[in-house]
Amino acid sequence: MKNNHRLYYAYSDHLKERYGEKVYKLPVNLPVSCPNRTGGKRGCSFCAGCGTGFEAMGAFVPVREQLEQTKQYIGPRYHAHKFIAYFQNYTNTFLPLPDFRRYAKEAAEVPDLVGISVSTRPDCVRRDYLDVLKDISAEYGLDITIELGLQTVNYRTLERTGRGHGLAEFIDAVLAVREYGFDTCAHVILNLPGDDRTDCTETARVLSSLRVACVKIHSLYIAKNTRLCEEFENGTIAVCPKEEYFRRLIVFLENLSPHIAVERLFSRVPEKDAVFCNWGRSWWALKDELIRQMKLEGSYQGRCFHYLGGSALDQLQGA
Numbered sequence: 001m002k003n004n005h006r007l008y009y010a011y012s013d014h015l016k017e018r019y020g021e022k023v024y025k026l027p028v029n030l031p032v033s034c035p036n037r038t039g040g041k042r043g044c045s046f047c048a049g050c051g052t053g054f055e056a057m058g059a060f061v062p063v064r065e066q067l068e069q070t071k072q073y074i075g076p077r078y079h080a081h082k083f084i085a086y087f088q089n090y091t092n093t094f095l096p097l098p099d100f101r102r103y104a105k106e107a108a109e110v111p112d113l114v115g116i117s118v119s120t121r122p123d124c125v126r127r128d129y130l131d132v133l134k135d136i137s138a139e140y141g142l143d144i145t146i147e148l149g150l151q152t153v154n155y156r157t158l159e160r161t162g163r164g165h166g167l168a169e170f171i172d173a174v175l176a177v178r179e180y181g182f183d184t185c186a187h188v189i190l191n192l193p194g195d196d197r198t199d200c201t202e203t204a205r206v207l208s209s210l211r212v213a214c215v216k217i218h219s220l221y222i223a224k225n226t227r228l229c230e231e232f233e234n235g236t237i238a239v240c241p242k243e244e245y246f247r248r249l250i251v252f253l254e255n256l257s258p259h260i261a262v263e264r265l266f267s268r269v270p271e272k273d274a275v276f277c278n279w280g281r282s283w284w285a286l287k288d289e290l291i292r293q294m295k296l297e298g299s300y301q302g303r304c305f306h307y308l309g310g311s312a313l314d315q316l317q318g319a
Contacts, residue, residue, distance in 0.1 A: 005300035007291060008253055011214055014261035018143075019114055024078060025086040026070045030103055031059040034091040035124065036164045045161045045231070046189070048223035048273065059089070063106040071112065084115040084145075093120040093129045101132045108140040115143035117185070122148050123165040125173035130180050137182075144182040145213070148173055151187065153203045157194045162227070167206070174210045183213035185263065190248045191220045193237040200248040204255035209308060215256065216263040219245055219286075221277035229275055242279040246290055250299050258302030265290065 015023040037043045057066045067085055074080055085107040093100060107116055118133070125146065133144045150170045152158060158166055170186075177184050186207050190200050207215055220239060222232050231237040240248075249265065256262075266283040278286055294300065306314075 005258075005303070007294050007299075008262045008265075008301040009258055009260065011261045011263035014214065019082055021082060022078065022080055023082045023084060023114060024074050024080045025084045025117065026067050026074065027057075027086050027088045028063055028066050028103075028107060029057055029059045029061075029089045030063070030087060030092055030095065032090050032092055032095050034121070035094055036091075036121075036162065041164075042162075042227060044163055045227040046192075046220065046223065048226055063103050064110055067107060067110045067113075071110075081112060082114045083112055084117050085110065085113055086117045086119070088119050090119075091121045091124050092118050093124045093126070097128055097132065100129060101136075104132060104136050108136050108142055113140075113142060115145060117145040117147055119147040119149075119187075121165065122150070122169040122173040125176055127176065130176065130182070133182065134180050144180070145185055146173070146177045146182055147185040147187060147216070149187045150203070150207075151189045152192055152195055152199055153206050154192075154195055154199045157192050157199070160194055161192060171210065174212060178211075184210075185214035185216055186212045187216045187218065188252075189218045189220050190252055191240045191245050193231075193239075197248050197251050200252040201255050204252045205307060207260065208255070208257035208305060211257070212260060214261040214263050217249065217252070217265050218267045219265075219278055221267045221269045221274045223269065223274050232276065239276060239279075242281070242286075246293060249290065250294060250297070253294075253301045254299060254303040255305060255307075256301055257305050258300075262301070 012022070034043060034047075036047075057069070067083075071083055074083070087103070087107075095103070104116060107113070116133070116136070125148070136142065137144050148170060150167075151161070151163065153167050155166050174184050188203055188207075190203075222229050222239070228237070232239070253262070266278055266286050268283050269277050271277070
């Protein structure tokens with residue numbers, strides 16, 4: 001029998017449904033660090049010295065110039081007319097409030113934007129920063145998304161990787177963002193050392209119960225000059241096989257609400273910056289392989305999404 005469910009709710013489809021056409025994110029790199037890199041701390045074990053902005057412009061290039069230059073490249077190449085300014089690297093609310101307001105307003109004034117997406121940590125979400133974004137949203141008519149790095153709901157793994165926050169801070173941040181009517185995008189890594197399929201299942205269930213708008217899924221890459229790189233090279237940790245990652249990814253998607261948009265399935269990092277990424281395969285080849293496997297197994301996002309809303313009472317029906 002034919003399976004009429006879509007394999008997963010792609011973020012690109014989510015944007016088309018909202019804006020009526022393709023929308024592309026334009027990365028912005030701000031001169032900001034992270035609270036996990038202050039006071040002698042080295043940051044999360046998997047975080048490189050340059051954060052995640054491997055291909056972004058320099059942090060001291062003016063925000064408007066970063067956006068305009070990237071837009072001039074992306075627009076003609078992909079026939080794009082609408083864009084989202086993506087404050088991508090490090091912890092973008094770990095800035096003095098006046099500086100954060102200035103950068104956000106500078107981005108908002110760029111033509112053809114439909115939204116601003118701000119990447120930050122759960123323990124760096126505060127109402128005065130959200131107030132700034134609310135004012136900018138109202139003044140410029142832009143949608144706001146807060147991107148939060150959760151990575152996993154396993155508090156032992158969070159502690160082992162030196163995240164510096166737990167699940168409670170993430171839940172608190174999501175609830176605060178919701179009060180402002182903004183979307184939340186949760187970032188997760190499904191194959192951190194110490195996690196297993198149960199952790200992937202529970203992460204999907206927690207995100208579904210919190211009704212986040214989007215999730216960005218990362219396969220673990222090991223960047224050079226990180227604590228994780230040291231552990232990988234001395235044999236302290238190992239990365240699970242590709243086949244196991246596929247199983248975790250499928251389990252995660254099957255337990256994820258079908259209403260949550262999926263922005264990414266595999267990490268993307270320049271080869272020169274990592275000692276391991278995607279088992280030596282391109283992310284698009286892995287995606288094609290995953291899709292074939294999901295079709296073969298009859299798998300799809302939300303297949304196991306039947307655990308909320310008093311699900312134990314369903315057995316009373318027809319009794």
